[in-house]
Each structure stands twice: as C-alpha cells, then as structure tokens.
Amino acid sequence: MERAGIPTAVITNLVSIAEQVGAPRIVRGGGIPYPAGDPELKPDAERAWRRRLVQRALDVVATPVERPTVFEVPTTNKPEATEAARA
Amino acid sequence: MPDLERFVHHVDAVEIGETTRYRRQRLVVGRDDVTDAFADPALATVRPHAASPGDRVRIVKPLDVVEPRSRGPEGGTFPGWLVPVNRPRGGRTHVLRGAAVLAAGFLPRNQEGLVDMSGPAAELSPFARTHNVVVEFDPASGASWADVDAAVRRGLLRLAVHLANAAAGAPADAVEQVVGPHPAGEPTGGLPRVGVITNLQTQGAFKDVFVYGRSMAGSLPTLIDPAEVEDGAVVSGQYGHPALRNPTYLHQNHPVIAALAARDGTDLRFGGLVLCPEPVDQASKELVSEHAAWLCRAAGMDAVIVTKEGAGNADNDLALKADALEAAGVPVVALYAEMSGPDGTGPPLVAGPRKGSLVSTGNYDQRVALPAVERALGGARLGIADAPAEAAVEVPVAAILSALSPIGAGRFSCADIEPADRREGAA
Amino acid sequence: MRVVHYLNQFYAGLGGEEAASLEPRVVAGPVGPGRLLDQLLGELSGGAHRIAATVVCGDDHAAATAGVTERLLELVREQGAELLLAGPAFGSGRYGLACARLAAAGTAAGLPSIAAMHPDNPGLGEAGRAPVVAAGASAREMRPTVARLAAAAVRLAAGEELTGSDGRVSRTVRLGRIVERTGAERAVALVLRRFAGETDVTEIPLGGFDAVDPAAPVDTPAGALVALLTEGALVPAGNPDRLESARATRWLRYDVAGLDTLAGGEWESVDGGFATTAANADPNRLVPLDAARALEREGYLGRLHGEVLVTVGNGTTVATARRFGIEWGARLRKAQVQAAILTAT
Structure with missing residues (x-):
C-alpha cells in the first residue's frame, strides 16, 4: 500500500511483527482479536477510545516517517497520559 | 527430589473388546470401561475404535491425544485433573509405549485436521505411529460446547490411566530413569547446561493449554519439575492449527527433554524446563519473554532451546525470547515452521529473531496428496477438502496433526534445493 | 577493488523506452544510481572499493540479442573489473533479466558479481550461482536498496558468502522432506555447534528484507479520501462469499456506503487464528467504521471510501499478502483514495 503511494496506518497489537515486515506507520491497537476495541471497557469508554484510536491513525497518515514507526494511543485508564499527550 | 522411573510396557496391537486387559504387548480396551471413563452429563454417547499404523484409516477432526500412563493403584497421574497436586512424587509410572488415546469429532474452533494411519501423510504425523484408541462422541442435548470439551478431556485422561493400570501388574519391557534438571550452581564438569522454554498456546476457550488443571493464560512463565510434566501436569485443550499443535502426548513425551536427556552427561547437562504462556497482546508477550529469559539465567542455563505452539503470532513469542536471551549472551535455538508458500519460493518467516539458530520443522503450505482410505473416524466429511472423509484428497501439510511439530517431535524439515548453498548445513 | 557497475x-540517463534498443557501451566512472552506490561503497570500505566504469545496455537489446551477455562481460573485463555490481533492477523484468544473466556469467567466470532486484522480478531465475540482493519493487526504494547492495558488495569483496541477512534472495525452493533426526534432536545438535564456536548455524536463514519506503503523508486528513481495510476476515454474517478462515488465496470488498456502524449479527469474522467472540459482538472492534464515520461527520476525516477491503491474514504467506498489497494499492489509487487505515489481528 505504502509502496503504491498510499500512506497507510496499520492498527495492530502485534507491533513487532508489523515493524519486522516493514510497515512504516503502525498504531498500537487493543488486543490481537480486537485491534480497534477493548471489551474490558464500558461501551461508552470503548467507543471514546476507538474514536481516539482512529483519530490517531488519521493524524499518522498525515505525518511523515522514514522507517517503521510505532505510534501509541493514550489509554483510558490513565487520564494523566491523555493530558500529557495533549500537552 | 525423588526420582521417577518409567516402567515401559510396549503395545504392538490394540483392539476394542469386552474387558480391558494387557498381555504380551496386546491391549484390549473394554467397551464399557470407555463409557465409564467418559460418563458425564454433557455427553450422550461415546464410541471407541482401534486404529493402528498401516491401517487404511483416516482420523478426521482429531482433538487431544494422550499416552496411557499410570502410577498404579495409588494413583498420581494428571495432577490437578484426576489427583491433587500435593501427592507423593517420584516412584514408578507405567507407560503403555506405542499406544495413544485420542478424541475426534466436532468442537467449535477446532481447526480441522487429520491423521492418516497409512500412505504419505502417515510419515508426517507422530500419531500415525501409535496404536490409537479413537473415541468418537455425541454431545448431550442442551450441553454447552465448553462442558462437552471439558467432558471429553476428562474422559481421555481417565481412560489413559485406566488402560495403563491394566499393565501395572505385568513385568516391564524396560525400566528408564527420568533425567532431572541440574540446578544452578551444581558442577557440570565443564559441560554446558542446556534448558528448554516451552511456550503454551493460551488464546481462550478451545485454544488453551492447562498446567495443573488451570489455563496458563495470564500466568507468568514458571520453572517446573520435568517429572511433573511426565506425570501429566501439562494437558492440552488447544485445537488451533493442527500441524502446529502440541497434544498432551507430546508434553508427556517432551521431545526436546528426551533429546537433552539422551546426551546428558556426555555433551551437556539438562538445565531445566520453563513453561511460558503465549499471551494475546504484545505488551504481555514482551513481559513473559523477558521474565522467561530471566528464569533461564537464574536457573544457570548456558543455552536454551525454545519451542512454540501455533502459527504466526506464536513466532513472535519465539523471536522475543531469542532476542532477549541472545542479547544476554545465551545462545538460543528456536523451532520454526516455514511459510514459504506451496511452491516454497516465498520468504520462509514472517517474524524471525534478530539472532539465534533456527530449526526448520517444515513448510506449512506444501501440498500432500492422500489416497482414499477404507474407513474414516471422527466425522463423515472432511470440511477443508469439501469431500467425504474417506476420499482421495490433496491437503496442505498444515492440516496433518503435529506434522510441523513445533515441540520437535517430527522429522519433517525444509532445505534449499540449491545444492551448493552453504547457508544450509545443520543437518 | 575496482568495481564495474x-x-x-x-538509469544511465540515456533515454526511456525510445532508447531501449541501445547497444552496449562503456561510460567512465559512476552514473545515475551509481553515484550513490559509489559513495556508499567508498564510505563502507574506507575508499577501497570505487566504481571505475559503468557498462550500459538498452533493455530490449539486453533481453533479446543473442550473445549480448558475453559481449557485456567482455566490456566489464576490459575495464579491469575485480567486482561486478548489476542494477538495482527493482521490479523491471527485462532489466532484471539482463542484470541476472550478466552476474551469472561473471560468477561463472570467477568474477565476484552481485545483481540487485525485487524478489518477485522474473529475472531472478536467471541468476545461476550469482548472489541476488533484494531490491524494492520500484525506484522509490532506491536508497535502502543501494545501501543494501553496497553492504553486500563489501562483504563479498572480503570473500564472505552472502546469506539472507545480507538481503540475499534466490529462487531456491524451501520444501520439506523427511530427515533422519527429529526437530528436537537437531535443535540439540545446533546448540552444541554453537558451543563449538559456530555463531551462524541455522537451518533457516535469518533476516527479513522488506524495507518499505514510506509514502508521503497527506496534507491533512480533513481533505483526504480514506479507505478502511482489514486482514481480520470480517464478512457479512454467513460468509456468503466463502472467504477462507486461513491461508487466504483471495480478498473481497464490501460496500459500506451509507452505513454508520457495523452491527453485531450482521457481520462476523471468519478468521481461524483468533478468538472472534469480541469482534463478532461488536464488529467495529475489528473495522472501526463507527468511529471513522463520526469523524467524517465532524469533518476531521475528509471522506470515507465506499468499500472496505477484506482478507484473512491467518496463515497467509508473505508472497500472497504482498500480491494483495499490490492489488489493493492499484484498486485504491484508481478510486483516488489518498490514505488508508488497515486493522491487523
């Protein structure tokens, strides 16, 4: 995909595999069986987290990278991390 | 630690009959004894069948495989399942070598596999070389699949002990000492202390492996007494990728421990066994891999052989451990199946380690043509080939039970066909 | 060493297709990508290896003229070559063929030679005993490819055998056969060889080589047409198109235009490699359509592409996955999709 000139954010939990296969833009997702979810969260919190995840992925395709790069999404249970990321 | 001795009773033939007995290497399995072993509200009926090497029989939808073992009347086999863990250790365990009990039939998430008892696929599965008691089952109406799975597993374990009990009074064909690990600090006479990490698949219901009766999911890796694993401390409820499965039988007869024990005191010293879960998220994979590497070093291992269960995502568990140990200066050998496509021309690995030595357990996608068989057990159809279960079919090696044995039981292996390629040369 | 390229x-700057019948010729010093190659060779070898001359031939002439390989090798020899480097040819078939044949002829004649091309280049099969180093699929990956070729050249010049960790590729076939000892016994033998001082023993070559050159970013997601993709095997309930649960041979596309969310019960994952319960209960956990749609409404995302592309990654070979990537890229480019979000399990 990236070779075809389409910046692509890969959302996956297995970031080291994504790095090894050379995917340039990697966003760390939820779990292996649910890259864009987290069944342990309450439905509202999960939807909010997924929204931040997709927002992050959109930011990532608008971000230049030179090599496989892993982008993190702040987790919901650490509000201070969220604040830090915004700051 | 008290020593464990194997009292080996060879099995050359198995048949289904009226009462269970073992005589002169012939095992008769009593039909009612099978029914008793599998008595459970979740099961309506069970049907035992015999399948021996060379028979024109195909076993479809195989589930777990267990070697008949028993500690005799006092019990002690399958701690956490059939007996408490705090039982007397050591002593003798009766082994029906050459026999196996095996369940076959539908369970959800059982990735469909097969065992051919003759023909080209028979070379590939370790369970085409055992005299098998194959148990088909019908769930009770209204029983949950989880209960059916648990009932089948308990039934297999009970039957395995029951069959081995039949040989407890017979003279042993051989007596073997189980080789224990040489702990850190104990002099090795200059020989390297070589240990094993065995990763256990832990992906939830129908994809879980149990240690002392509990899923290893969520656990940290642990050192464990290999004699306990001989005694059935590790039981598989894992029905993913058939060729990349490690049924209970292969934990009872851990191939890497056997290979290390065979050279213990001559080239090396057996350094111990670490069991490790294969978590489903990267952070946990990193955590257990770091901790497993630390355990190996704490146990004084100078080199480690790492085994896995499952496909691509389990490769990551191997790579993380190899990288962690090699970075600490501990040589690692990891067992990988290759995924270079049916014609073998693609890249062999998705996620290999940065450093380490790899053993090839064969090509996942290579095709095998199977001739038609006379009789099929476990089901009427082979879904992966969309054909009657007895039909001549072509399947990938991936479908043949334990054919790419990631715990090292198999003799299947890939090499480059280019003759002068010096990269190859381990064989 | 005196290197001829x-x-x-x-790539020699002598013209495109209209010049494809150009006959063999020699140019002094490095040309085109040879300049970067020469620079890197110099850096890696402390100036020991430099490109003395460049031999050039048109693609058509090189691919279709009898005796041309011998003629090219003669020119290489006349320049006093001690090392021959050909390419990188990337995915270009005729060019790859020429590089492979020339490197094969050089190697056969005792001249250390390397060709560089994409692992899928049809020329690979013509390389004979010559090592081939992996190139990207296109000249977009010029820099990492030339860096790999330079590093491999330095190793070969030092008399070392190139392996997979140098990015070496070949059409050698990795097929299984029954061997004498079990995997466990061979593992123990490998451990002992490590203790005997052999550091590089392995039955499978190490080292992946897929260096993907990143695409340029979009200016802002607010102006972009964005596609959602997954290798998590999400299909309409009942799997009407019979997508495989493992070892994919194909991919599918599903229309999601007008859908705000992927409803549980209407979609399911047939992936055989993971527990699908959570994804089936809420398929947005696998393909985040609900979140993407919300962001589209708010203008954070320009527009969402009307179809989701789906395959299954479980047990699928790298080669097949790579083909899907090429096909997906082509399809999305045609639809003027500018960016994509791929969920992987």
Whole structure:
C-alpha cells in the first residue's frame, strides 16, 4: 500500500511483527482479536477510545516517517497520559 | 527430589473388546470401561475404535491425544485433573509405549485436521505411529460446547490411566530413569547446561493449554519439575492449527527433554524446563519473554532451546525470547515452521529473531496428496477438502496433526534445493 | 577493488523506452544510481572499493540479442573489473533479466558479481550461482536498496558468502522432506555447534528484507479520501462469499456506503487464528467504521471510501499478502483514495 503511494496506518497489537515486515506507520491497537476495541471497557469508554484510536491513525497518515514507526494511543485508564499527550 | 522411573510396557496391537486387559504387548480396551471413563452429563454417547499404523484409516477432526500412563493403584497421574497436586512424587509410572488415546469429532474452533494411519501423510504425523484408541462422541442435548470439551478431556485422561493400570501388574519391557534438571550452581564438569522454554498456546476457550488443571493464560512463565510434566501436569485443550499443535502426548513425551536427556552427561547437562504462556497482546508477550529469559539465567542455563505452539503470532513469542536471551549472551535455538508458500519460493518467516539458530520443522503450505482410505473416524466429511472423509484428497501439510511439530517431535524439515548453498548445513 | 557497475539505458540517463534498443557501451566512472552506490561503497570500505566504469545496455537489446551477455562481460573485463555490481533492477523484468544473466556469467567466470532486484522480478531465475540482493519493487526504494547492495558488495569483496541477512534472495525452493533426526534432536545438535564456536548455524536463514519506503503523508486528513481495510476476515454474517478462515488465496470488498456502524449479527469474522467472540459482538472492534464515520461527520476525516477491503491474514504467506498489497494499492489509487487505515489481528 505504502509502496503504491498510499500512506497507510496499520492498527495492530502485534507491533513487532508489523515493524519486522516493514510497515512504516503502525498504531498500537487493543488486543490481537480486537485491534480497534477493548471489551474490558464500558461501551461508552470503548467507543471514546476507538474514536481516539482512529483519530490517531488519521493524524499518522498525515505525518511523515522514514522507517517503521510505532505510534501509541493514550489509554483510558490513565487520564494523566491523555493530558500529557495533549500537552 | 525423588526420582521417577518409567516402567515401559510396549503395545504392538490394540483392539476394542469386552474387558480391558494387557498381555504380551496386546491391549484390549473394554467397551464399557470407555463409557465409564467418559460418563458425564454433557455427553450422550461415546464410541471407541482401534486404529493402528498401516491401517487404511483416516482420523478426521482429531482433538487431544494422550499416552496411557499410570502410577498404579495409588494413583498420581494428571495432577490437578484426576489427583491433587500435593501427592507423593517420584516412584514408578507405567507407560503403555506405542499406544495413544485420542478424541475426534466436532468442537467449535477446532481447526480441522487429520491423521492418516497409512500412505504419505502417515510419515508426517507422530500419531500415525501409535496404536490409537479413537473415541468418537455425541454431545448431550442442551450441553454447552465448553462442558462437552471439558467432558471429553476428562474422559481421555481417565481412560489413559485406566488402560495403563491394566499393565501395572505385568513385568516391564524396560525400566528408564527420568533425567532431572541440574540446578544452578551444581558442577557440570565443564559441560554446558542446556534448558528448554516451552511456550503454551493460551488464546481462550478451545485454544488453551492447562498446567495443573488451570489455563496458563495470564500466568507468568514458571520453572517446573520435568517429572511433573511426565506425570501429566501439562494437558492440552488447544485445537488451533493442527500441524502446529502440541497434544498432551507430546508434553508427556517432551521431545526436546528426551533429546537433552539422551546426551546428558556426555555433551551437556539438562538445565531445566520453563513453561511460558503465549499471551494475546504484545505488551504481555514482551513481559513473559523477558521474565522467561530471566528464569533461564537464574536457573544457570548456558543455552536454551525454545519451542512454540501455533502459527504466526506464536513466532513472535519465539523471536522475543531469542532476542532477549541472545542479547544476554545465551545462545538460543528456536523451532520454526516455514511459510514459504506451496511452491516454497516465498520468504520462509514472517517474524524471525534478530539472532539465534533456527530449526526448520517444515513448510506449512506444501501440498500432500492422500489416497482414499477404507474407513474414516471422527466425522463423515472432511470440511477443508469439501469431500467425504474417506476420499482421495490433496491437503496442505498444515492440516496433518503435529506434522510441523513445533515441540520437535517430527522429522519433517525444509532445505534449499540449491545444492551448493552453504547457508544450509545443520543437518 | 575496482568495481564495474551495470545499468540499463534509463538509469544511465540515456533515454526511456525510445532508447531501449541501445547497444552496449562503456561510460567512465559512476552514473545515475551509481553515484550513490559509489559513495556508499567508498564510505563502507574506507575508499577501497570505487566504481571505475559503468557498462550500459538498452533493455530490449539486453533481453533479446543473442550473445549480448558475453559481449557485456567482455566490456566489464576490459575495464579491469575485480567486482561486478548489476542494477538495482527493482521490479523491471527485462532489466532484471539482463542484470541476472550478466552476474551469472561473471560468477561463472570467477568474477565476484552481485545483481540487485525485487524478489518477485522474473529475472531472478536467471541468476545461476550469482548472489541476488533484494531490491524494492520500484525506484522509490532506491536508497535502502543501494545501501543494501553496497553492504553486500563489501562483504563479498572480503570473500564472505552472502546469506539472507545480507538481503540475499534466490529462487531456491524451501520444501520439506523427511530427515533422519527429529526437530528436537537437531535443535540439540545446533546448540552444541554453537558451543563449538559456530555463531551462524541455522537451518533457516535469518533476516527479513522488506524495507518499505514510506509514502508521503497527506496534507491533512480533513481533505483526504480514506479507505478502511482489514486482514481480520470480517464478512457479512454467513460468509456468503466463502472467504477462507486461513491461508487466504483471495480478498473481497464490501460496500459500506451509507452505513454508520457495523452491527453485531450482521457481520462476523471468519478468521481461524483468533478468538472472534469480541469482534463478532461488536464488529467495529475489528473495522472501526463507527468511529471513522463520526469523524467524517465532524469533518476531521475528509471522506470515507465506499468499500472496505477484506482478507484473512491467518496463515497467509508473505508472497500472497504482498500480491494483495499490490492489488489493493492499484484498486485504491484508481478510486483516488489518498490514505488508508488497515486493522491487523
């Protein structure tokens, strides 16, 4: 995909595999069986987290990278991390 | 630690009959004894069948495989399942070598596999070389699949002990000492202390492996007494990728421990066994891999052989451990199946380690043509080939039970066909 | 060492298709990508290896003229070559063929030679005993490819055998056969060889080589047409198109235009490699359509592409996955999709 000139954010939990296969833009997702979810969260919190995840992925395709790069999404249970990321 | 001795009773033939007995290497399995072993509200009926090497029989939808073992009347086999863990250790365990009990039939998430008892696929599965008691089952109406799975597993374990009990009074064909690990600090006479990490698949219901009766999911890796694993401390409820499965039988007869024990005191010293879960998220994979590497070093291992269960995502568990140990200066050998496509021309690995030595357990996608068989057990159809279960079919090696044995039981292996390629040369 | 470099007409700056019948010729010093190659060779070898001359031939001429390989090798020899480097030819078939044949002839004649091309280049099969180093699929990956070729050249010049960790590729076939000892016994033998001082023993070559050159970013997601993709095997309930649960041979596309969310019960994952319960209960956990749609409404995302592309990654070979990537890229480019979000399990 990236070779075809389409910046692509890969959302996956297995970031080291994504790095090894050379995917340039990697966003760390939820779990292996649910890259864009987290069944342990309450439905509202999960939807909010997924929204931040997709927002992050959109930011990532608008971000230049030179090599496989892993982008993190702040987790919901650490509000201070969220604040830090915004700051 | 008290020593464990194997009292080996060879099995050359198995048949289904009226009462269970073992005589002169012939095992008769009593039909009612099978029914008793599998008595459970979740099961309506069970049907035992015999399948021996060379028979024109195909076993479809195989589930777990267990070697008949028993500690005799006092019990002690399958701690956490059939007996408490705090039982007397050591002593003798009766082994029906050459026999196996095996369940076959539908369970959800059982990735469909097969065992051919003759023909080209028979070379590939370790369970085409055992005299098998194959148990088909019908769930009770209204029983949950989880209960059916648990009932089948308990039934297999009970039957395995029951069959081995039949040989407890017979003279042993051989007596073997189980080789224990040489702990850190104990002099090795200059020989390297070589240990094993065995990763256990832990992906939830129908994809879980149990240690002392509990899923290893969520656990940290642990050192464990290999004699306990001989005694059935590790039981598989894992029905993913058939060729990349490690049924209970292969934990009872851990191939890497056997290979290390065979050279213990001559080239090396057996350094111990670490069991490790294969978590489903990267952070946990990193955590257990770091901790497993630390355990190996704490146990004084100078080199480690790492085994896995499952496909691509389990490769990551191997790579993380190899990288962690090699970075600490501990040589690692990891067992990988290759995924270079049916014609073998693609890249062999998705996620290999940065450093380490790899053993090839064969090509996942290579095709095998199977001739038609006379009789099929476990089901009427082979879904992966969309054909009657007895039909001549072509399947990938991936479908043949334990054919790419990631715990090292198999003799299947890939090499480059280019003759002068010096990269190859381990064989 | 005195290095001679082989290029086609295009990379030598002598013209495109109209010049494809150009006959063999010699140019002094490095040309085109040879300049970067020469610079890196110099850096890696402390100036020991430099490109003395470049041999050039048109693609058509090189691919279709009898005796041309011998003629090219003669020119290489006349330049006093001690090392021959051909390419990188990337995915270009005729160029790859020429590089492979020339490197094969050089190697057969005792001249250390390397060709560089994409692992899927049909020329690979013509390389004979010559090592081939992996190139990207296109000249977009020029820099990492030339860096790999330079590093491999330095190793070969030192008399070392190139392996997979040098990015070496070949059409050698990795097929299984029954061997004498079990995997466990061979593992123990490998451990003992490590203790005997052999550091590089392995039955499978190490080292992946897929260095993907990143695409340029979009200016802002607010102006972009964005596609959602997954290798998590999400299909309409009942799997009407019979997508495989493992070892994919194909991919599918599903229309999601007008859908705000992927409803549980209407979609399911047939992936055989993971527990699908959570994804089936809420398929947005696998393909985040609900979140993407919300962001589209708010203008954070320009527009969402009307179809989701789906395959299954479980047990699928790298080669197949790579083909899907090429096909997906082509399809999305045609639809003028500018960016994508791929969920992987």
